[in-house]
Amino acid sequence: MNDSGENGEKKRSRRPPQERTTQRDPERTRAAILEAATREFAENGMGGARVDAIAERAGTNKRMLYHYFGDKEQLYLRVLEEAYVGIRTAERALHIGDRSPEEGIGELALFTWRYFLQHPEFLSLLGTENLHRARWLRQSVRLKELHSHLIGELSQVLEQGKKQGVFIETADPLHVYLTIASLGYFYLSNQYTLSTIFGRDLIEPTHLNAWERHIVHVTLASIKR
Amino acid sequence: MNDSGENGEKKRSRRPPQERTTQRDPERTRAAILEAATREFAENGMGGARVDAIAERAGTNKRMLYHYFGDKEQLYLRVLEEAYVGIRTAERALHIGDRSPEEGIGELALFTWRYFLQHPEFLSLLGTENLHRARWLRQSVRLKELHSHLIGELSQVLEQGKKQGVFIETADPLHVYLTIASLGYFYLSNQYTLSTIFGRDLIEPTHLNAWERHIVHVTLASIKR
DNA sequence: CCATCAAGTAACTGTTTAGTTACCGGCTCG
DNA sequence: CGAGCCGGTAACTAAACAGTTACTTGATGG
Structure with a gap:
C-alpha cells in the first residue's frame, strides 16, 4: 500500500488521538455485541441487518464482532x-x-x-x-x-x-x-x-x-x- | 434481425448481436415484472430482494422496471x-x-x-x-x-x-x-x-x-x- | 523488565447493488 | 415516406456492504 514517506519513523501512522476510556472487558463486549445484534436483526431481518450498525450499537467495531462470532x-x-x-x-x-x-x-x-x-x-x-x-x-x-x-x-x-x-x-x-x-x-x-x-x-x-x-x-x- | 454492412459508422457501438425474438408487448412486460417481483419479494423480503433478479425473472431488464414502476x-x-x-x-x-x-x-x-x-x-x-x-x-x-x-x-x-x-x-x-x-x-x-x-x-x-x-x-x- | 499475547482501533478492498445513461429499431400518423 | 415516439437493450456509476489487514495498547508471567 504505502510506506512512511514524509511523516514519521514508523511504517504507517494511521492513528488519530483516541479519546475513549478503553476499559478492556471481553465478557461485556461479547454481551454488548449479542444484544446489539438481537435488536438489529429483529428490526431489519437477516438481509437488512448491517454489520457496521451492530458494531456501532454495541459501542465497538467490526473487528471484535468477527473475532468473537466468526461472521454475520x-x-x-x-x-x-x-x-x-x-x-x-x-x-x-x-x-x-x-x-x-x-x-x-x-x-x-x-x-x-x-x-x-x-x-x-x-x-x-x-x-x-x-x-x-x-x-x-x-x-x-x-x-x-x-x-x-x-x-x-x-x-x-x-x-x-x-x-x-x-x-x-x-x-x-x-x-x-x-x-x-x-x-x-x-x-x-x-x-x-x-x-x-x-x-x-x-x-x-x-x-x-x-x-x-x-x-x-x-x-x-x-x-x- | 440484423443490420448490414460494417456496423461501425455510429458514434459508439456497444451493441452485440441481439438474437432475442423481440416481440413488443407493453402489457405483457408489465405483468411479467409484477409477477416476478411478487415472487422475488416473497422469497427474499424487501431488503433481500434484488432488482436485477426481478428483471431477469421477468425476462426483461432493469430499465423497463424503472420505466413502468418508478423505483423498487x-x-x-x-x-x-x-x-x-x-x-x-x-x-x-x-x-x-x-x-x-x-x-x-x-x-x-x-x-x-x-x-x-x-x-x-x-x-x-x-x-x-x-x-x-x-x-x-x-x-x-x-x-x-x-x-x-x-x-x-x-x-x-x-x-x-x-x-x-x-x-x-x-x-x-x-x-x-x-x-x-x-x-x-x-x-x-x-x-x-x-x-x-x-x-x-x-x-x-x-x-x-x-x-x-x-x-x-x-x-x-x-x-x- | 521485557516478551508475548489478547483486546482493541480504523482504514482498506473486492464485490454487489440501486439507479442512470447512451444507444437501438419498429410502428404510426401527418 | 419519414420524423419522432415508445418499447427495448446493455454497459456504466456511485454508494454501500461484508469481511480483512495493519497496527496499537495494556496486562502478566517468567
Whole structure:
C-alpha cells in the first residue's frame, strides 16, 4: 500500500488521538455485541441487518464482532438460539402441572401471550428465520432437545384433564400449543398491517386486554367437553 | 434481425448481436415484472430482494422496471396492493350470508385456510411488510376501503346467529376474523421453524388436513352458545 | 523488565447493488 | 415516406456492504 514517506519513523501512522476510556472487558463486549445484534436483526431481518450498525450499537467495531462470532451468519444463529433458550427457560419455570388442568392450560396461554408482548424481538426473529425456511435454525444442534420438555408437560396436563372428564378425548398437545401461539403471534407480529387495514389501533391497552381474554377463552373452549 | 454492412459508422457501438425474438408487448412486460417481483419479494423480503433478479425473472431488464414502476419501493407497494386485492376479491365471491350462520363462518374459515395454503407469497409479503411496521402499506390509499366490506358482512352473519340463539352474545366480528387468520397464518408461515423444533413435518397432507379441521372446530367452538 | 499475547482501533478492498445513461429499431400518423 | 415516439437493450456509476489487514495498547508471567 504505502510506506512512511514524509511523516514519521514508523511504517504507517494511521492513528488519530483516541479519546475513549478503553476499559478492556471481553465478557461485556461479547454481551454488548449479542444484544446489539438481537435488536438489529429483529428490526431489519437477516438481509437488512448491517454489520457496521451492530458494531456501532454495541459501542465497538467490526473487528471484535468477527473475532468473537466468526461472521454475520454465525452471529445471527447465536442470537436466534439465545432467543429460543430465553422463552423455553421462562416456560419451564411455570410448572403448569401444579394446578388443575384447566388452570394449567389457561396459565400457559397467559404466559405465552405476555412473553410475546414483552419480547417483540423474539417474534421478529421467528419471522425472519421462517422467511428463509429455517435455513440457520436447522443447523443448530442445541435447539432440538429444548422442545420435547414442553410437549411432554403439556401432554401430561391434557391426559389428567381427560381422566377428570373436563377435556375432550381428541385434544392434542401440539395442536393446543399451536393454537395458543397462533393467536398471540399473529395479533402482535401483524399488528401494523392489521391496524392499517381495519383502522383500529390494536396495540392500545383496551384492545390488548380484550385479546388476552379472548386467547384464554378460545383455547379452553376448543378443548373443554 | 440484423443490420448490414460494417456496423461501425455510429458514434459508439456497444451493441452485440441481439438474437432475442423481440416481440413488443407493453402489457405483457408489465405483468411479467409484477409477477416476478411478487415472487422475488416473497422469497427474499424487501431488503433481500434484488432488482436485477426481478428483471431477469421477468425476462426483461432493469430499465423497463424503472420505466413502468418508478423505483423498487413503488414496485413493492404495487405487489403488496395486488396481493390484498387478490384475497379480498376471492373472499367477496363467497357470500357467507347465503347459508346458515354456522355454515357461513365455517366456510369463511375454510376459504381463508385454503387461500393461505395456495398463496404462500401473500403470507410472506405480510410478514415483510410487518417487519417494516407497515411503512409502505400506510401510504396506500386504495387499500383502506377494501376491508370494511369484510367486517360488515361478517358482522351481519354473527348478528343473525345471535338472533337464532346459536352464537354467544359477546362474539365480535374482528375477533372472529383474527382468530381464523391467526390459526392459518401462524401454522403456515412458521412451518419451517415449527417443523424443525418439534421434529414433525407440518406440511404433510395428513397434518394439513388435521389442522384444517382444527381451525373450523376452534372457530366455531369459540362462538357457539 | 521485557516478551508475548489478547483486546482493541480504523482504514482498506473486492464485490454487489440501486439507479442512470447512451444507444437501438419498429410502428404510426401527418 | 419519414420524423419522432415508445418499447427495448446493455454497459456504466456511485454508494454501500461484508469481511480483512495493519497496527496499537495494556496486562502478566517468567
